[in-house]
Amino acid sequence: MSTSTRGGSLAPGGVVGDGxxxxxxxxxxxxxxxxxxxxxxxxxxxxxxxxxxLVGDPADAExxxxxxxxxxxxxxxxxxxHAGVARVLDVLSLGNGISSSExxxxxxxxxxTKGTDLIDLVAxxxxxxxxxxxxxxxxxxxxxxxxQSGLVLGLDHPQRLRLTPDGRLRxxxxxxxxxxxxxxxxxxxxxxxxLLLTGRWALQGGPPALPAAPRSPAxxxxxxxxxxxxxxQELSALAVRTIEDGGQxxxxxxxxxxxxxxQAAEAAERTQYISKEPPPVDPDGTVWTTKRPVxxxxxxxxxxxxxxxxxxxxxxxLAWLGMMAISFFQNDxxxxxxxxxxxxxxxxxxxxxxPPANSAPPPATGTGDxxxxxxxxxxNPEGEGDSVADADKAIDGDPATVWSTDDYRQQFPTFxxxxxxxxxxxxxxxxxKVEITADSPGTKVEIRSADSANPDLDTTNxxxxxxxxxxxxxxxxxxxxxTEYVIVxxxxxxxxxxxxxxxxxxxxFLPAG
Numbered sequence: 330m331s332t333s334t335r336g337g338s339l340a341p342g343g344v345v346g347d348g349x350x351x352x353x354x355x356x357x358x359x360x361x362x363x364x365x366x367x368x369x370x371x372x373x374x375x376x377x378x379x380x381x382x383l384v385g386d387p388a389d390a391e392x393x394x395x396x397x398x399x400x401x402x403x404x405x406x407x408x409x410x411h412a413g414v415a416r417v418l419d420v421l422s423l424g425n426g427i428s429s430s431e432x433x434x435x436x437x438x439x440x441x442t443k444g445t446d447l448i449d450l451v452a453x454x455x456x457x458x459x460x461x462x463x464x465x466x467x468x469x470x471x472x473x474x475x476x477q478s479g480l481v482l483g484l485d486h487p488q489r490l491r492l493t494p495d496g497r498l499r500x501x502x503x504x505x506x507x508x509x510x511x512x513x514x515x516x517x518x519x520x521x522x523x524l525l526l527t528g529r530w531a532l533q534g535g536p537p538a539l540p541a542a543p544r545s546p547a548x549x550x551x552x553x554x555x556x557x558x559x560x561x562q563e564l565s566a567l568a569v570r571t572i573e574d575g576g577q578x579x580x581x582x583x584x585x586x587x588x589x590x591x592q593a594a595e596a597a598e599r600t601q602y603i604s605k606e607p608p609p610v611d612p613d614g615t616v617w618t619t620k621r622p623v624x625x626x627x628x629x630x631x632x633x634x635x636x637x638x639x640x641x642x643x644x645x646x647l648a649w650l651g652m653m654a655i656s657f658f659q660n661d662x663x664x665x666x667x668x669x670x671x672x673x674x675x676x677x678x679x680x681x682x683x684p685p686a687n688s689a690p691p692p693a694t695g696t697g698d699x700x701x702x703x704x705x706x707x708x709n710p711e712g713e714g715d716s717v718a719d720a721d722k723a724i725d726g727d728p729a730t731v732w733s734t735d736d737y738r739q740q741f742p743t744f745x746x747x748x749x750x751x752x753x754x755x756x757x758x759x760x761x762k763v764e765i766t767a768d769s770p771g772t773k774v775e776i777r778s779a780d781s782a783n784p785d786l787d788t789t790n791x792x793x794x795x796x797x798x799x800x801x802x803x804x805x806x807x808x809x810x811x812t813e814y815v816i817v818x819x820x821x822x823x824x825x826x827x828x829x830x831x832x833x834x835x836x837x838f839l840p841a842g
Contacts, residue, residue, distance in 0.1 A: 339365060339384070339432075346426050346436055349373055350380060356446060356502070357488025361534045362399060363392075363434075366488055366502045368441060377441040379415060381489075381504040383434040387423055396434030397422070398507035402481065403437040406503050409480055413471025414500045415439040442501035444493040447521075448538055451528040458560050459593075460496075461525035465518060466590040468498040472514050473583040481505045485517035487524060488536055518586055519571025526553040526560050531572050547783070549573070549710075562735050563593050566745045592738060696761050697842035702752035705836075707732075708816050709748045710786045723750055728766045728834035734819065737829040741821055746786065749774070749818035752838065753782050759841045760792070761809045763817060765802045766835035772797040773821035776804055778812035789816060797823070797831075809841035 339345075343352045350369040357366045367380045383399060385392040400420050407417035419438040421427050427436060450456065456464070468484070475482050483505025484490060491501040498521070506513075516532065523531045523542060531542035531550055543551045550573060554565035567589045571580045580586060705724050707714030715735040722730040734748055741747050763776050773796050777789040795804040817836060822829035 339367075339382070344372075345369075345380070345382065345431055345433065346421055346438075347428060349426075350378065350436075350438070352380075353377070357448075357486075357536060359486045359489065359534070361486075362395070362504075362506050364399075364502075364504060371438075378418065379439045379441050379502050381437040381439070381502045383436070383504075384432060385434040386432075387429050387434060393423075393434060395507045399504055400435040400437065402483070402507075402509075403504045406475075406480055406482070406505075409475055409478060411471045411474055412499070413468050413497065414475070414482060415442050415503060417503050437502075437504040439501070439503050442491045442493060442499050444491045444499070447487045447490045447492060447498075447524070448536065450492055451524060455528050455557055456525040458526060458564055461522060462564060462590050462593040464492070464496065464498045464525060465522045466587065468500075468521065469518050469583045469586050469590060471500070472518060473587060476511050476514065476583060481509050481511055482514050483509045485509070485513050485520065485532055486534065486536075487521070487530060487539065490521070512581060515581055515583055515586070516572050518583060519568050519580070522564065523550075523553055523568040523572065526564065526568065527556045529556070531568075561593065562745075563589060563738060567593075570745070589739070589743070696839040698840075699764075699837045700754065700758050700840055702815075702838065703755045704753045704782075705750055706753075706782060707748070708751040708783070708818070710784075715748050720750055723833040723836045724752070726835070731767070731832040731834045733832040734822065734830050737822060738827045740826075740829050741819070747818055747820045749816055750833065750836065751779065751782050752815045752817070752836065754813050754815075754838075757811045757813045758838065759809050759811050760815060760838060761806055761841040762839040763793075763804045763806075763815070764835075764837040764839060765797060765804065765817070765833060766800060766837070767797055767802070767831070767833050768800060769797050769823035769831040769833075771821070772819060772823045772831040774804060775816075775818040775820055776806060777816040777818050778810055779814040779816055782814055784814075786818075789818075794820075796821075 341352055341354060344350060349372055351372060353368045353370055355367050363384045365382045365384055367382060369378055369380045371378050383396045385396060387393055400422055403417055404420045417437060417439050421436040423429060427433050472482060482500055484500045489500060489502040490498055493499050520532045529542040530539040545551060550569050552565045552569050554560045554562060571586060573579060702724055705720050707717045707720050716733050719732045723732040775791050776793045777791055779789045792810050793804050793806040795802060815838060819831050823831045
């Protein structure tokens with residue numbers, strides 16, 4: 330018999346719990362445990378309550394064992410007091426408030442939570458990112474306090490939650506699954522954030538009313554920002570890194586989630602405050618009806634790099650012209666007088682001329698001519714990537730055009746292990762050095778080899794590392810390595826709090842000579 334047909338009284342107007350609780354309305358079913366979630370009326374105390382009813386066959390020994398485990402956990406949770414969790418009022422079991430004829434294994438009775446169903450909340454459109462951060466923040470505080478007490482809350486099903494009139498998420502139907510762990514609570518926080526940002530559920534066992542979160546062909550969760558561009562990078566990465574189990578940089582504690590949510594909520598509040606300011610007025614009385622031109626730090630860096638290249642080129646050209654003029658007058662027989670062999674410079678010195686300023690620099694000692702990749706793409710194993718459309722600018726031969734990371738409010742690896750570019754060559758090269766032209770002092774990079782253009786970070790090999798200090802930085806490998814795929818991986822960003830960003834103007838790959 331299915332869980333939906335066991336217990337003939339599970340319909341509005343029916344009574345359970347030896348006739349004490351009259352059912353009013355059903356608010357969902359957690360099929361994983363046969364838990365039916367109802368609002369009911371306590372006939373003795375004349376108040377509404379939330380019932381988590383475990384539907385099952387009492388004659389099934391395994392089902393009865395799992396039901397008892399859930400009831401035990403709910404009884405322990407009755408000692409927990411937090412605004413983010415409905416207070417457990419009673420726990421009923423067979424022979425203790427439930428008769429065998431009711432088709433139930435147990436009931437968890439909790440105080441009723443007024444407010445809005447979570448599915449109804451996201452039915453029309455996703456929640457504003459700043460609001461979503463604050464909502465999950467309050468729930469994460471409850472999880473953190475419960476985990477410090479050794480309790481698992483079991484909030485990994487959206488129909489167990491409700492939004493209170495004061496805007497707080499609350500676990501309205503307590504009763505964790507028999508095998509639920511602390512990690513499941515943390516993953517649930519990420520899934521709830523994902524749901525609020527996208528309207529999709531990212532864990533197994535969700536209600537049919539909610540569409541499942543999409544995944545890439547490799548099985549990775551598609552970041553919320555790819556579905557909703559208005560979602561900040563921090564929140565998008567937080568949701569994915571909390572839900573996903575594998576890879577580096579996963580978030581596994583509610584305390585870590587709270588740190589990121591605190592900063593995200595503050596940033597959202599600042600953004601909302603700024604958006605409410607009146608149009609800016611210049612001292613000359615000009616009113617900008619759109620927005621006043623702002624000082625773009627990235628644009629200033631690009632302009633400074635371009636000007637530097639032009640100045641170096643101009644100085645080189647002038648030096649070359651000067652040497653040519655000197656050479657011309659020295660070789661003029663009418664003005665230089667008779668040749669005197671003792672005064673002439675060596676023949677090798679006469680033949681040496683400075684190269685044109687726009688010529689490519691000679692390869693580094695021990696290296697061959699630079700090898701250009703067939704393709705370069707953004708490498709970000711935790712999501713879509715930064716400035717995907719600009720990746721080619723890192724190998725276009727023009728240092729003034731750059732590929733840049735997103736602007737981050739937190740330094741790597743607080744919520745993201747890193748980001749970079751992966752270069753693909755037509756055939757393996759014996760790589761010895763990578764020359765990086767960039768105006769991003771303090772950026773730390775690793776040169777990694779890979780077996781494909783989109784590998785897991787754990788499967789790549791670190792060949793060398795370095796820190797960008799000058800406009801041009803050479804990162805030498807520990808030893809030349811034959812590889813077809815080279816990743817230039819950023820592990821530490823340039824900038825200062827609260828704005829971190831790095832860029833590459835040009836990447837030059839030098840094989841062993």
